[in-house]
Amino acid sequence: MPAGNPEPARGESSSGGAVPGRGRASRGGGRGRPRPSWARVLRPSGARVLRPSGARVLRPSGRERASGAVPAAREAGPYLTPAQAFDALYAYCAPALVRQAYLLAGRRDLAHESVERAFQRAWDHWPKVARDPDPPGWVRAAAHDWALSPWHRFPRRYRHPEPPPPEDDDRTLLDALLSLPPPYRRTLVLYDGVGLDLPETAAETEASTRAAAGRLMYAREVLAERLPELADPAELHVRLAELASTGRTRAAEPAAVRGGSERRARLWTRTAAAVTVVLIGSTAMTLHTAPTHYVPPVPPGETVRGVPPRVAPGPLSDEQRELRDRLRKALLDGPERLTPLAR
Numbered sequence: 001m002p003a004g005n006p007e008p009a010r011g012e013s014s015s016g017g018a019v020p021g022r023g024r025a026s027r028g029g030g031r032g033r034p035r036p037s038w039a040r041v042l043r044p045s046g047a048r049v050l051r052p053s054g055a056r057v058l059r060p061s062g063r064e065r066a067s068g069a070v071p072a073a074r075e076a077g078p079y080l081t082p083a084q085a086f087d088a089l090y091a092y093c094a095p096a097l098v099r100q101a102y103l104l105a106g107r108r109d110l111a112h113e114s115v116e117r118a119f120q121r122a123w124d125h126w127p128k129v130a131r132d133p134d135p136p137g138w139v140r141a142a143a144h145d146w147a148l149s150p151w152h153r154f155p156r157r158y159r160h161p162e163p164p165p166p167e168d169d170d171r172t173l174l175d176a177l178l179s180l181p182p183p184y185r186r187t188l189v190l191y192d193g194v195g196l197d198l199p200e201t202a203a204e205t206e207a208s209t210r211a212a213a214g215r216l217m218y219a220r221e222v223l224a225e226r227l228p229e230l231a232d233p234a235e236l237h238v239r240l241a242e243l244a245s246t247g248r249t250r251a252a253e254p255a256a257v258r259g260g261s262e263r264r265a266r267l268w269t270r271t272a273a274a275v276t277v278v279l280i281g282s283t284a285m286t287l288h289t290a291p292t293h294y295v296p297p298v299p300p301g302e303t304v305r306g307v308p309p310r311v312a313p314g315p316l317s318d319e320q321r322e323l324r325d326r327l328r329k330a331l332l333d334g335p336e337r338l339t340p341l342a343r
Contacts, residue, residue, distance in 0.1 A: 082126055087254040090119055093136045094251035099244035100140070101147040103189050106178045107162045110152060115251055118143035120261035140194075141204055148182040165246050169227065173243055176226040180219050187212055188219040192233060193240045 080088065094115055101111035118139050122129045132138050164171045177185055183205055190201045191212075202212035224231040230239060316324070 082130070083258065085130060086119075086123055086126060086258060089122075089135055089139070090251075090254040090257065093139055094119065094254075097140060097143045098251050099241075100189055100193065101143055103177060103193060103240060103244050104144060104182075104185060105147040105152070106174055109162070110147060112251065114143045114147040116257055116260065117146050119254075119257045120264060123258050123261040124265060137204070144186055144204075148186060165243065167246075169239075170243050170246060172226055173223070173230070173239060176223050180222060183207070184215045184219045187215040188223075189240070191216055192220075192236050193244070195237075 097115045097118070098111050101114040102108060105111055105114065121142050122135075122139050129135050129138050165174060177188075180188070187201055187205055187207075190196045190204060191198065196204070198212055198216075199209055201216075202209045205212060205215075207215070220231070220233075220236070223236065227239075230236045
């Protein structure tokens with residue numbers, strides 16, 4: 001199950017399968033060794049590298065040759081292409097990461113999704129991942145984060161439980177694992193499953209070494225209460241490997257993972273472009289319709305009291321009509337009318 005060290009971790013082979021016969025001595029065997037570059041073609045011991053005409057082959061140093069088996073390209077050449085280096089990393093880490101994610105999430109479909117999303121993210125940031133001292137550890141941390149994400153409880157496809165393992169002991173062990181808090185579960189899987197040292201486990205779980213040790217001891221006690229035979233760390237490692245190997249563990253093809261990452265990147269790019277166009281259009285419309293000068297606000301109306309209500313006039317009497325007629329005639333030709341003098 002290792003995905004964080006170029007050499008196999010305790011109890012596992014370089015291909016990711018469990019080897020229950022090995023001891024704990026290999027846990028700290030790779031400490032302090034330099035990690036080889038995933039973009040450089042390293043020749044195994046005793047093998048010859050064909051040099052193309054006009055090309056300079058970089059030979060590995062003695063420390064790099066001592067670091068163990070490293071995936072290399074089948075084609076002879078000084079460097080791998082990004083796609084070839086990604087495919088080599090995927091073939092080296094994906095099967096083991098699926099098993100690890102299953103122990104963390106308890107679902108096969110979620111384990112496969114976690115590994116695919118982790119490698120899609122690695123392909124999106126491939127220049128950074130290729131230069132990282134530990135590319136498998138980078139991808140492993142991303143896969144574990146996705147498997148333990150609390151947002152998986154909301155999708156409908158993850159609301160129904162997955163069929164449990166066929167063996168009673170495996171079901172009991174899986175239930176005990178899932179009952180642990182996510183940080184404790186991750187610490188147990190990294191230390192007793194993957195085979196990392198305690199400082200490396202603490203660094204990957206973003207905790208101090210003392211906190212990681214406390215989480216590990218608590219997780220072991222919880223499992224030992226449910227299954228007393230798991231009090232032995234060696235037996236616990238074997239049982240974790242057996243539980244992780246149950247069911248379908250085949251990962252997707254690397255080309256499909258790269259294609260999914262590129263499609264997702266194109267979708268996000270188009271979405272960002274569409275949002276940018278909408279923002280530019282709304283900003284232009286706001287600038288066009290916004291007032292260019294200050295318009296004082298209209299004060300609110302006030303109620304005026306003490307004014308008599310307006311009453312419509314009634315019918316005129318005979319005297320009123322006679323007075324109205326006299327006034328109208330006097331305004332036209334009466335002596336009191338003032339007329340302007342022409343000059």
